[in-house]
Amino acid sequence: MFQLKTTPFHERTSKLCLPQNWRRWAGYLVVGSYDLTLDREYWAIRNSAALIDVTPLMKYMITGKDASRLLNRVVTRDMDKLKVGQVYYTGWCDDEGKMIDDGTISRLDETTYRMTSADPSLRWLSMNAVGLDVEITEVTDEVAALSFQGPNSRKVLNKVADDPVDGLKYFRLMQNQVDGIPVTISRTGYTGDLGFEIWMDAKDALTIWDALMDAGQDYGITPVGILAMDMARVEAGLFMIEVDYTSTSHAWIEPQKSSPFELGLDWTVALDKQGYFVGRRALEREKREGSAWKMMGLEVEWEGMEQLFKSVGLPPQIPGMAFRGSLPVMVGNIQVGYASTSTWSPLLKKYIALAHLQKPYYEVGTNVRMEITVEHHRQHAPAKVVKLPFYEPEWKKK
Amino acid sequence: MTANQYDAIIIGGGHNGLVAAAYLARAGKKVVVLERRHIVGGAAVTEEIFPGYKFTEFSYVVSLLRPEIIRDLELPKHGLKILPLPSTFTPMDGERRGDYLASWDDHDLTRRELYRHSPKDAEAYDEYAPVMARAAKAIKPIINLIPPDPSSLHPRDLFNLLKVGQYAKSLSEKELYTIAKLVTQSSADLLEEWFETDALKGTKAASGIIGTFLGPRSPGTAYVLLHHYMGEIDGAFRAWGFAKGGSGGVSGSILNAAKALGVEIRVNASVKQVIVKNGRAVGVALENGDELHSNVVMSAADPKRTFLQFVESRYFPEDFVTSIQNFRTRGSSGKVNIALSELPNFTALPFEGKGADSALHRGAVSISPSIDYIERAYDDAKYGQISKRPYLDMIFPSMIDPDMAPPGEHVLSCFVQYAPYDLEGGWNDEKRNELGEAVISTIEEYAPNIRKCIVGMQVISPKDIEAIAGITGGNIFHGELLLHQIFFLRPVPQWVDFRTPLKGYYFGASGAHPGGGVMGAAGMLAAKEILKDGNW
Known part of the structure; x- marks a missing residue:
């Protein structure tokens, strides 16, 4: 019988996913939420320890003496600066300097890297590897991955791992063992909180899951689906491909494409690095001439929104989860941009959104209005442009 | 400006005092908060009574903390996290003993659960x-208005009265009728019109008597029920929550926000008297002899201390003093905080293992099997006794915030009513033990292993609330939420806009409009009125 593709954690997650809330992710079936409501899972990320199956991330091993050259050619960051045991977040572009995808690159040793991406990248990497001494292997199925996020995640890892993770800095990784099983632990995540990602051989997935769940029960460990993570990542100002930007490989028309500058990823574009990389000339030009767009945060002004609802006799109603629909952003009667993901932030008690804004409306403090639907009518709620992230606890990087 | 000269002096470092101070400092004012204890927070404090176990000593849940305060003061940046309490479990009594009634944060789930007990109730609940x-x-817009004084001819009062009148006009007859009933009925009458399941009526009735010295059959209690409903319609949605770190987490975040705004906090600073010169408040004298000066003095203490203790009564009209003397502040509830080595297992929904994923323990557990149960508990209290079988509202803070107890261990926060302030024979250690025993033996009926889980216990009587938190009468709302003590009658008719008969002296606490419940509204609204007066 035909079966949907499941992850190595399915045997555990499927028993816990009481509402049968499943989502597609890169061809895999993953848990959307373990409860009917997202509160408990969302708060596990922000308050205790959230265990999230992120196996569907595309994963590639890149090895060989030219591995670093290949990556330097493909991505926008300077890979010569990536030390062994360090992780970079980066985007990569086409030759027009528009984003193809984004992900992380971990340097496991001198000549070995692990790259994650949202979309399949084997072909693009291979095309750029012509003439280089490098081997690229996809390990998406072979490597299972757990994202372990929240202020208590470190305490739980210290209980199960052979070596303490206390010294593990933000965007660094370490080789470790859990119950004698080798794992790689990186101080990374998609929530903007203290958190780790644990990389293991797929055959060890259940053992590691059980060890974490057992050790974590005194620390509020909670299996969490991707819907709660979606709320947290908006608060953290992190965006998602095909939701917040369109990959050049999927864009139908030019305006759908975004450059890293337009996404606010200036800090990942190393124009000072040696040699050519894909998109360099276009990015240099954009750096010189300035960007037409920028992704920023929007905070809807609650009292103004409340007024709109009040005028029809209703209390404010906004979705209790992240909404992945485009919402026009106005100044006066002119549309100056659009919000790509909006969500209620249970922590900040604010309605927030990631928004693409045109120059000059992307300056912090600009007053704009974002579309909301009030009793079947399109209205525009007052909102303010703010810098990302919306939320950054001090312990994220400590 | 000399060191002891301020734009505003706030008496009392409870959450309302801190909120008011923060709002004033935000407007650029030099503000000092005077707290008599060694810590701020008032009745919203968390203390480690036994090493490793954190007790949210007095108040323990938040639902009404105003979202605009959270946003205005950027409290999440200062550490505030309000974690959801997803459910309430009521273990059943009588013939249904061994079963439970659950209510969830999901309406349909709750309705299906009710259906299990009564299809009729399930539909009525809808x-x-x-x-x-x-x-x-x-009713909410009325809360947001400065309450008008119906007997005043001041344009603002007339205008506000007009606004309330206009607003009332906009309501349908049916809505007005419902509201009229809600403010006059007893919660028992109201609930009996709707439901038949005892545990449902008991649990709902319980929320109508919290903080009052009334029983579910006393008229006016239906309103309190509504007062508690208020949180559910405010700034998105979830009802009751538990602040990370307990209620001290709420005060702590407001404190941090206030400090960041430049507010000076003085602890161990007991106020002796408000200094009055030429008929207006001009400062505060502390017990330690220090004098602080300001043209604005706001009290965030309870009404009796504010008007009968801090200021000589000759500065107030006689009828005002009488009204304050008559203001009802009868404490009726206590608090038992328990350190647990493990979770007590309820027979109605037992767990296996350590119970780390027990749904029951993640929410509230209410011992309120029927209206009669609660009314009987009130009967004891009416005649000055501790309820033999009291109403209990329990939560396990460590299940929501694991940092509240050592790993794998727990704390139990148990609100208990009735424990009358005016106990026959008065409160002493023996009576306190009696209260603790009443609570434990009540829990034991539903969770037989409770006793062997107990590592330590703190019993707080209304007298203790008075002594520790400084609330006269030990009433958790600084004054009962009775019909004659709300809205334009709180605390005293004519003096409901946070001003007092003494010029420069303001009142912004739970005993003022719109009342208590870790709302912060009184502090915020008072600060706004102070800024409006601009006495600088």
């Missing part, structure tokens, strides 16, 4: 919730 929500919504 109607009841929107009726109450609409009534709460109808």
